[in-house]
Amino acid sequence: MKLGILLTTSPESENTHTVVKLAEAALASGREVHVFLMCDGVHNVNDDRLVGLIEKGALVALCAHNAEQRHVAQKESIVWGSQYDLAGFVEECDRFVAFD
Numbered sequence: 001m002k003l004g005i006l007l008t009t010s011p012e013s014e015n016t017h018t019v020v021k022l023a024e025a026a027l028a029s030g031r032e033v034h035v036f037l038m039c040d041g042v043h044n045v046n047d048d049r050l051v052g053l054i055e056k057g058a059l060v061a062l063c064a065h066n067a068e069q070r071h072v073a074q075k076e077s078i079v080w081g082s083q084y085d086l087a088g089f090v091e092e093c094d095r096f097v098a099f100d
Helices: 014-028 039-046 048-055 064-069 083-092
Strands: 002-007 032-037 059-063 079-081 095-099
Touching (some): 002 039, 002 083, 014 032, 014 048, 014 095, 032 039, 032 083, 039 059, 039 064, 059 064, 059 083, 064 079
Parallel strands (some): 002 095, 032 059
């Protein structure tokens, strides 16, 4: 089973904590996790908790257009994508939740 998560809020939001805990639980139970960051959610690339998810096996991508608008530097372990990539996540995931 594959879980998709959309995060559109900045790291200061409690949504980041919720997404991290949800993703950790899914990964611990053997599920694949795909996280897509857009809008202010692209600022989460600088959050160590998100990096921890990548180290545990999550795939993290973001909207490159939103990142460029917000002057977010590219990170090596995060896929710079587009709304097309988000649509792919939605299509291929068994469950998809959005936090905005």
